[in-house]
Amino acid sequence: MLNKHRPDEKMRGGVFDFFRRTEYTKSTMFSEKKAKKPILFSGVQPSGTLHIGNFLGAIKNWVELQDKYECLFCIVDYHALTVPQDPKILKEKIKETVRLYLACGIDHRKSIIFQQSDVLEHTNLAWLLTTLTNMGELSRMTQFKDKTQGQESGTIGVGIFEYPVLMAADILLYGTNVVPVGEDQQQHVELARDLAKRFNHRFGETFVVPEGIIKKDGARIMGLDNPEKKMSKSAVSEYNYIALDDSPEDIRRKISRAATDSSRDIVFDPKRPGIYNLLTIYKIFSGLTEKAIEKKFKGVGYADFKQDLAETIIKGLKPIQDNLRKLEKQDKHIERILEEGAEKARELAKEKMKVVKEKMGLK
Ligand code: ATP
Ligand code: MG
Numbered sequence: 001m002l003n004k005h006r007p008d009e010k011m012r013g014g015v016f017d018f019f020r021r022t023e024y025t026k027s028t029m030f031s032e033k034k035a036k037k038p039i040l041f042s043g044v045q046p047s048g049t050l051h052i053g054n055f056l057g058a059i060k061n062w063v064e065l066q067d068k069y070e071c072l073f074c075i076v077d078y079h080a081l082t083v084p085q086d087p088k089i090l091k092e093k094i095k096e097t098v099r100l101y102l103a104c105g106i107d108h109r110k111s112i113i114f115q116q117s118d119v120l121e122h123t124n125l126a127w128l129l130t131t132l133t134n135m136g137e138l139s140r141m142t143q144f145k146d147k148t149q150g151q152e153s154g155t156i157g158v159g160i161f162e163y164p165v166l167m168a169a170d171i172l173l174y175g176t177n178v179v180p181v182g183e184d185q186q187q188h189v190e191l192a193r194d195l196a197k198r199f200n201h202r203f204g205e206t207f208v209v210p211e212g213i214i215k216k217d218g219a220r221i222m223g224l225d226n227p228e229k230k231m232s233k234s235a236v237s238e239y240n241y242i243a244l245d246d247s248p249e250d251i252r253r254k255i256s257r258a259a260t261d262s263s264r265d266i267v268f269d270p271k272r273p274g275i276y277n278l279l280t281i282y283k284i285f286s287g288l289t290e291k292a293i294e295k296k297f298k299g300v301g302y303a304d305f306k307q308d309l310a311e312t313i314i315k316g317l318k319p320i321q322d323n324l325r326k327l328e329k330q331d332k333h334i335e336r337i338l339e340e341g342a343e344k345a346r347e348l349a350k351e352k353m354k355v356v357k358e359k360m361g362l363k
Contacts, residue, residue: 030070032175032208032348040065041176041210043074043116046093047083048233050100051241052313055320056218056284057182063105065180065213071111072174072345073101075338078116078123078166082159083147083234098334100244103323114341116170121349125169126162128356129195132202133165137194141187146229168192172199172207173349180213183220184230203359218284224258227273245324248314255310256303266297266305275302282309285316 032039042062044054062073075097080090094115101113116122138144138161148156164187171179171192179189189212196207221231223240231241239257246254259274268290270276283293297305327334357363 030348031351035070035175037068037070038177039175039208040069040071040178040180041074041171041174042072042180043076043079043170044097044101045076045080045233046090046097047080047085048093049243049245050097051221051231051233051243052281052317053182053218053221053231053241054233055104055244056221056281057215058180059101059104059106060218060284061180061213061215065178066105066107066110069178071106072176073106073111073113074170074345075113075115076167076170079163082157082163095331095334098337099324099327099330100320102327102337103320104244108337108341112341112344113337114345115338118338118342119173119345119349121173121346121353122166122169124353125173125349125356126166128360129169129172129199130162130165132195132198133191137191138162138164141191143184143187164188164191165195168195171210172196173352174345175208175348175352176210177208178211178213180215182218182230183214186212186214199356199359206355206359217280221281222273222277224254224277227259227277242313242317244317244320246317248310251314251317252307252310255306255313258306260302264301266300266302267294278306278309282312285312 030036030039040062042058044050044058050059062071065071075094077090077094080093098113102108106113141164144161144164147160167185167188168191171189172195179185179192181189189210193209193211196209199207200209223229223231223235224242225235225237225239233241235241239254242251242254255278258278260278261272261274263272263275266275266279268276268279279290279293282288283290286293288296297308354363
């Protein structure tokens with residue numbers, strides 16, 4: 001019965017019973033010291049609808065790693081608050097993000113799925129780590145610069161400046177060994193590593209120094225409307241991204257408008273960011289090699305290539321969208337998963353915070 005829930009089968013869109021209530025409690029519970037497998041932590045902000053960049057850069061890898069690690073997949077809602085959010089929409093987006101995790105193949109019976117704000121230790125540890133962090137380290141962050149571009153320094157929110165420390169706390173709280181993320185998060189994982197080492201050096205061995213896992217393909221999917229910047233949930237224009245629940249018509253429309261260039265050859269040339277990005281997306285969704293793709297599209301025009309790309313994405317997203325449909329109107333199920341996940345995460349986090357407080361002389 002259990003192999004019914006293997007991620008590869010899920011990705012193929014097989015028949016699943018997501019709603020087997022009796023199985024809620026069967027998901028793994030481990031403690032940092034007794035974990036049989038290394039620990040994996042990652043998360044997504046419920047700041048919009050997940051897009052193919054989130055999927056290819058992060059969630060697809062989570063699914064592939066799910067059996068190899070003890071996994072915690074977080075909905076990092078506190079991170080989302082670093083930019084203004086409509087409370088009603090945020091509430092919905094939190095549930096939608098869980099649905100998308102499940103639809104992509106994350107299994108709540110194997111992994112802990114939880115909401116960041118349900119575990120108070122995240123902000124608690126973040127404060128303690130803040131006291132070890134320098135202004136310089138945070139001002140250097142590329143994402144901070146990108147997200148505050150054009151804003152007067154006096155008007156920039158402290159949250160957006162501080163959030164990499166909260167992310168370090170998220171990771172370090174669970175004795176995390178690996179953090180699979182897209183390339184844009186590499187700098188933040190580095191900070192988590194630095195803070196772990198700094199703390200250990202100052203107060204004695206406490207934190208595991210985590211490693212980032214960044215896959216080469218898909219680590220940085222660029223915006224369709226501007227291939228100089230990464231695809232983002234919070235992009236102003238919907239032509240920036242393909243959302244995981246976009247309809248076939250939306251996907252065709254968005255791909256047909258995606259930026260390319262005035263050349264003709266369809267080849268993997270990183271110096272031509274528009275077509276390179278589209279080819280990268282094609283490569284991951286089709287599973288073909290670069291050589292095979294270049295051969296296939298030799299002499300073919302951009303319009304025909306884009307049509308093929310759109311159909312390939314539509315086909316690739318279909319199993320996720322089918323799963324998503326089965327999860328509609330399953331709010332109770334989603335809430336239950338989050339409750340269970342929070343309970344487990346809390347237990348682990350409390351254990352760690354106790355040690356941290358003792359080391360720092362607070363207890
Ligand atoms: P926001 O615009 O609100 O920051 P986002 O699209 O950047 O949203 P996040 O929730 O910040 O998404 O990131 C979730 C995960 O997806 C992270 O691991 C991040 O590295 C990865 N990711 C985000 N955008 C991309 C992208 N364009 N290509 C590859 N991976 C990405
Ligand atoms: Mg982001």
